[in-house]
Amino acid sequence: MNSKRIPVAILGATGAVGQRMIQLLENHPWFEITVLTGSDRTVGRPYGELVRWVLDGAPPASVANLIVQPSDVVAEVAIALSALPTDAAKLYEPLWAAHTAVCSNASSYRMTSDVPLIIPEVNPEHVHMIDDQRKARGWRGALVTNPNCSVIGIAMALKPLYDAVGLDIVQIATLQAVSGAGYPGVPSLDIIDNIVPNIANGVEEEKIEAEPCKILGRYDNAGITMAQMRMSAQVTRVPVTDGHTALISLKSLRGLTVENANEIYSSWQAPQLVRDLPSSPAQPLIIHTHPERPQPRRDRDLGNGMSVSIGRIRSCPVNDLRMVVLSHNTIRGAAGGAILNAELLVAAGYAGK
Numbered sequence: 001m002n003s004k005r006i007p008v009a010i011l012g013a014t015g016a017v018g019q020r021m022i023q024l025l026e027n028h029p030w031f032e033i034t035v036l037t038g039s040d041r042t043v044g045r046p047y048g049e050l051v052r053w054v055l056d057g058a059p060p061a062s063v064a065n066l067i068v069q070p071s072d073v074v075a076e077v078a079i080a081l082s083a084l085p086t087d088a089a090k091l092y093e094p095l096w097a098a099h100t101a102v103c104s105n106a107s108s109y110r111m112t113s114d115v116p117l118i119i120p121e122v123n124p125e126h127v128h129m130i131d132d133q134r135k136a137r138g139w140r141g142a143l144v145t146n147p148n149c150s151v152i153g154i155a156m157a158l159k160p161l162y163d164a165v166g167l168d169i170v171q172i173a174t175l176q177a178v179s180g181a182g183y184p185g186v187p188s189l190d191i192i193d194n195i196v197p198n199i200a201n202g203v204e205e206e207k208i209e210a211e212p213c214k215i216l217g218r219y220d221n222a223g224i225t226m227a228q229m230r231m232s233a234q235v236t237r238v239p240v241t242d243g244h245t246a247l248i249s250l251k252s253l254r255g256l257t258v259e260n261a262n263e264i265y266s267s268w269q270a271p272q273l274v275r276d277l278p279s280s281p282a283q284p285l286i287i288h289t290h291p292e293r294p295q296p297r298r299d300r301d302l303g304n305g306m307s308v309s310i311g312r313i314r315s316c317p318v319n320d321l322r323m324v325v326l327s328h329n330t331i332r333g334a335a336g337g338a339i340l341n342a343e344l345l346v347a348a349g350y351a352g353k
């Protein structure tokens with residue numbers, strides 16, 4: 001064991017997102033996995049024996065012999081990356097956050113007023129809400145969340161435009177991959193040769209309409225003032241393994257042409273603190289000019305799955321602009337997003353030192 005690395009727990013380590021976290025943390029320069037947790041189904045058994053590994057290859061040797069621990073018993077780690085389902089996250093994440101820095105994928109606390117909802121390239125300053133959170137809750141640790149898997153790509157695409165010209169209306173239709181439903185997820189007879197025009201009975205649409213307004217909101221001593229965009233989302237599940245696509249039409253407050261949008265994107269960069277993090281992609285936003293890109297199978301792995309692709313930027317006869325946005329849902333949209341948040345917490349002095 002490299003004693004200089006920061007000990008990390010994965011909560012819900014056997015699921016689709018937990019496995020991605022393990023895969024992405026193999027050979028991580030700052031973090032070392034020392035604890036894996038699961039449900040009663042898996043507690044007490046060696047991870048390598050029980051896990052049904054759904055990614056390529058096999059579980060890394062470094063975790064294969066770890067014994068799965070209960071998710072409600074807080075372990076001695078500096079950071080806990082949570083891939084728990086919503087109900088379990090609601091119960092167990094605060095227990096961990098009292099002692100350690102929790103970076104969660106779950107939706108349970110994303111919209112809670114003292115819990116930051118962070119995409120490091122977009123709103124790293126929201127991390128300072130942790131000071132208020134610790135004061136109010138008496139925690140030594142912290143709880144930060146990353147957005148819904150579709151929202152990450154959408155909010156990253158909106159950020160440069162929102163800052164430059166303001167946004168009034170954002171209309172979104174998504175085509176979401178099956179891995180977004182976890183494992184085993186959507187029954188094959190529902191999704192092969194098919195499209196399902198609803199996810200979580202409307203709740204996914206509510207998340208896509210609400211979360212970007214918090215992420216693009218302004219943080220000051222009084223908390224977060226939500227961005228005042230009018231959002232409308234429709235979602236579908238499509239027979240793609242990984243990679244969520246969002247078709248966006250938007251109207252700005254101050255007017256926006258295709259030429260302006262291309263200039264805004266070409267001059268945008270993530271803050272320096274974030275560019276230096278180990279999991280930061282060299283290009284967080286990749287602008288495609290080919291008329292048939294981005295595509296999930298061809299473009300989801302750009303930047304090791306951490307880059308968001310934007311293509312078909314063109315004028316809209318109703319709003320100002322239309323575009324297609326693609327992001328890898330279990331990497332940028334989940335496991336990689338939580339890891340980048342954990343790296344931000346370390347860089348900002350909230351965890352690990």
Ligand SMILES: NC(=O)c1ccc[n+]([C@@H]2O[C@H](COP(=O)([O-])OP(=O)(O)OC[C@H]3O[C@@H](n4cnc5c(N)ncnc54)[C@H](OP(=O)(O)O)[C@@H]3O)[C@@H](O)[C@H]2O)c1
Pocket residue numbers: 011012013014015016017018037038039040041042043071082083084085086088089105106107147148149179180181182183184329330333334
């Ligand atoms: N998949 C995505 O693209 C995606 C994207 C963004 C956010 N998320 C969110 O990330 C979380 C995990 O999603 P997933 O797709 O990885 O789900 P999943 O494949 O169903 O995995 C769930 C994990 O949680 C554990 N678990 C289940 N019930 C538990 C309980 N009562 N107590 C403790 N542990 C329990 C399971 O452990 P056992 O195997 O031991 O039962 C498993 O490790 C969810 O909150 C989801 O909404 C997912």
